[in-house]
Amino acid sequence: MDTALSRQRRLFENNRFHFKRQNHADSEVQVVEGLVRARLKIAIVTETWPPELNGVALSLLQICKGLQRLGHKILLIRPDQKQKCLDFAPNKECLVTGQVIPKYTQMQFGWPQYRKVSKAFDEFMPDIVHVVTEGPLGLAVLQSAKSKNIPISSGFHSAFQDFSRFYDLAFLVKPIQHYLKWFHNNTQLTCVPSQDTAQAILDFGVTCPIEVIKTGVDVEKFSPVFKSSAQRRKWGACENTTVMLYVGRISPEKEIQLLIDTYISMRREPERKLKLVIVGEGPDRVRLEKYSQTAGVIFTGSLTGNVLAEVFASADVFVFASQVETFGNVILEAMASALPVVAYDYAAAKLHLDANTAWLCPLGQKQNFIQNMQQLPNNKTLHAMGQQAMKNVQSVGWNHCVQQLEQAFYRVVQETEITA
The missing domain is CATH 3.40.50.2000 (Glycogen Phosphorylase B;)
Structure with a gap:
C-alpha cells in the first residue's frame, strides 16, 4: 500500500530531471536552465554541528545554507546543544539527546531515538535522507529511512578506522572498518571529499556508488x-x-x-x-x-x-x-x-x-x-x-560543491523512482 511519503515523491521524466506533477504549488519547483526541477525536501543527519569547531560541522553548515538558497527544504536531525547556531535556520529540526564524547568534551554524539526520528520523517516527508555521520544517531536514521523506503545517501568525512591507531585501540580497526563498510553499503550513494578518501573506502569494501564532492572555502572570510x-x-x-x-x-x-x-x-x-x-x-x-x-x-x-x-x-x-x-x-x-x-x-x-x-x-x-x-x-x-x-x-568556492551534491541527490531520488 502506498505511504503518504511515496505519494508525495517527485517523478522525473528523464535524467535531466524534468519535473511533472499536476496541481503543484509554485514553492515546490524551481526553473534551472529552462528546466522545471523539483525542490527537494532533504533530511540532513549529523552528530556534529556549529558552534562545534571541526571541518565536518563547518562544511555542513555551508552546504545546508547553499541547498536552502537553491530552494530546497531542510530537516536537520542532530543532537541538542547548549549553544545555538545563529547562522542557519532549518525548515524543520529534530533534536535528540546528546552525549559528550570521552576526551572531546566540546563534541557529542546523538542518542538513537528511533521513534522521534520516525515521527519527524512522517511530518516532514523527505524526498531523500543524507546521513553525514555514522554514529548511533546515524544508525537509527538509517534503519528508520529504510523501513519507510526513503532514498538514503551518506557522507564519509572522518577516518575513524585510522584514528583508533592513535589511542591504543588498534584492535578496533577491523571491527570499525566492517561497521563502516556495512553502513555505507546500506545507502544508495556515499559522498566523499577527495579521491584519496574514495580509494580508502573502496579498499575496505564499500561497494555502493561513490561520488567525490569537493569542499570549498570562503575567500572573503579568509584573505x-x-x-x-x-x-x-x-x-x-x-x-x-x-x-x-x-x-x-x-x-x-x-x-x-x-x-x-x-x-x-x-x-x-x-x-x-x-x-x-x-x-x-x-x-x-x-x-x-x-x-x-x-x-x-x-x-x-x-x-x-x-x-x-x-x-x-x-x-x-x-x-x-x-x-x-x-x-x-x-x-x-x-x-x-x-x-x-x-x-x-x-x-x-x-x-x-x-x-x-x-x-x-x-x-x-x-x-x-x-x-x-x-x-x-x-x-x-x-x-x-x-x-x-x-x-x-580563488575559484574554489562553495557554490560548485553545493550544486554537485544537489545533482547527486536528484540522481538518487530518480533512481529510486525508476526501481520502485
Missing part, C-alpha cells in the same frame, strides 16, 4: 587583507620572524608533537627567528602545552570568525602533519589567507597544492616532512609562494 601587525606583536614576532601556524584539533592523530619537535630543533639556529602558533582545542593540548612550555610555543585555544581569519593572515607558513584527513579544510583556508603549506601529498593538499605553493611529501615519510620544515626559505619567498596559493584557490 591576506586581514594581516595584522598587532597580532604578530602579540606573538613576539617582528617582520623578519617566520611564524609557522597550525590550526585544527589538538589530538594525537594530528601529529602536532612532530611540529613541536621540529620547531625546537630549528630554534637551535640562532640566525633565524621563529615562532610556532597552534590554534585549537583537544585532548592532547594540556600535555603538549606542558611539553613545549620552555620552547615558546604559542597555544591560542579555539578561534573563530574575524579573529581566526586574522591569525591565518598574520602567519608566514602553514604546517600540517596529519596523515588521517578525509580532506583537510584548513589547507584551503591557509591558501586563501596567502600562506604556503608544508603537508603530506594527499587529500586537499594533493588536489590544490604544487611545488610553487607548498612542500609536499609522501605519506609515511616523516623525515621528509621534517626536512621540509627545516629548509623553509626566507619570508620574502614564503610570501611570494603564498600569493600564488591565494590566486589558485
